[in-house]
Amino acid sequence: MIESYLNTSPPLASIVARAAAVGLGVRGAFHPSAEDAELLPAVAPVGTLVLLGFTGSVQWPEFAASAEAKDGEPDPLDRWSRRVVAELAVEFGARELYPSGKPHVPFQRLAARAESVHASPIGLLVHPEYGLWHAYRGALLFRERIELPPRHDTASPCSTCSGKPRLSACPVDAFGAGGFLLEACLSHITSVAGAECRERGCRARRACPVGTEYRYPVKQMRFHTEAFIRSIRK
Ligand code: B12
Known part of the structure; x- marks a missing residue:
């Protein structure tokens, strides 16, 4: 998925590059339709949702080197995610969404809309390449419809x-x-x-x-x- 997003036109290509620079993978994206309204908090209309997260241990070193990972305070990964995703949101003029915090935003269902993942018998979503070794750290909500590469669906x-x-x-x-x-x-x-x-x-x-x-x-x-x-x- 990340590979297929590398050769896209701006602004998606720049989101992929900037996210990678701060330690996040673009996990997929989609244009929310009227049926997706129940998945998203009632905010202004969303033209494009870009999902951000971890794939295996690829992005782990960025978090491990962060102040949050070392400060001994609770929930370091959630706090790090909120800081870096918020910085990207400001940079790209987007709004942000997080899997942590309550009420829970249904990230697994958003993920199933954004990329080819499937429910596995142990509850985690299985990805065709990353298996069970991936997670979601946030999402960027854009008012505009960003051009997206075609989605490649695979069987579970x-x-x-x-x-x-x-x-x-x-x-x-x-x-x-x-x-x-x-x-x-x-x-x-x-x-x-x-x-x-x-x-x-x-x-x-x-x-x-x-x-x-x-x-x-x-x-x-x-x-x-x-x-x-x-x-x-x-
Ligand atoms: C609460 C929670 C838990 C609770 C669950 C309590 C309970 N019994 O419900 C506890 C603490 C047990 C838990 C444990 C773990 N969790 Co958890 N958890 C969450 C959290 C914060 C909310 C889930 C929720 O209730 N959503 C509310 C409903 C409204 O959202 P939903 O998407 O509709 O949820 C439904 C779907 O997930 C649906 N579902 C599941 N798979 C699929 C697939 C499809 C296609 C569809 C349509 C629906 C669907 O079942 C849910 C209930 O109806 C999510 C993050 C998030 N915001 O989604 C992480 C999340 C689901 N957890 C995650 C992980 C990794 C784990 C752990 C492995 C923790 C760890 N050690 O890393 C364990 C795994 C335990 C297990 N085998 O299930 C990841 C899963 C990533 C993935 N690959 O799928 C998530 C997405 C967090 C993240 N940042 O990525 N978790």
Whole structure:
């Protein structure tokens, strides 16, 4: 996706370049229609939504080197995201939107409109290239309709994955028919027996065969797991 956005005409090409310079990938874009109104906060009309995020560990070093990553205050990644996305918004005369904060903006549904991602059996969206190793950090809302490259839709990689190894990889079967069993997951990963999930990341997520080269390195994985645990205990 990012590659197909590199050779676009301005202003998209400059958004891609500036976002990359501050440590964000352009994760796709779309022109919201009347049916998308329920996905967006009631603000002025949106001609184009540009989605920003992380792909694997590509953008991680920019965050890791930031003041927010080192200041010891809560929610460093959310605070960093809000700062850099807001700077891009000012630079391009856009409004901004974030996956953090309440009420939750339905970022997964926005993502499904912006790029070829599909719901996976463990709730995360699976990307044809990055697998489960990607996330969203914000979005820029433009009044104007920016010219976008054609979208390349692909079938969900899960549809041809016979073994669904990730479902059986969870030591506490947290991905049952009734959805994600948050309490089962949390009590395991905070126990002695859950050290591997805590240190190296969710075993079910690691068992997915798609995009394995984008798997988060241990430091990044541990950061996300700790943030996940803290967010539940808040
Ligand atoms: C609340 C939340 C949680 C809660 C969930 C509590 C609960 N039981 O509902 C907790 C803390 C458990 C959680 C955990 C994690 N989360 Co979370 N979470 C969110 C958050 C902030 C809000 C989700 C929400 O409720 N949205 C509200 C509704 C209105 O939005 P929605 O898009 O319509 O949500 C629905 C869709 O997501 C739908 N859905 C799911 N997939 C798809 C696909 C399609 C095509 C469609 C149409 C709909 C759909 O199901 C949701 C409920 O109806 C989102 C960010 C965001 N703003 O979306 C991240 C988010 C979903 N989480 C994310 C991640 C990465 C995680 C963790 C892996 C954390 C980590 N360690 O990194 C774990 C994974 C646990 C798991 N296996 O599900 C990512 C997912 C990225 C991706 N690849 O999809 C998101 C998008 C955050 C981000 N910045 O990128 N999370």
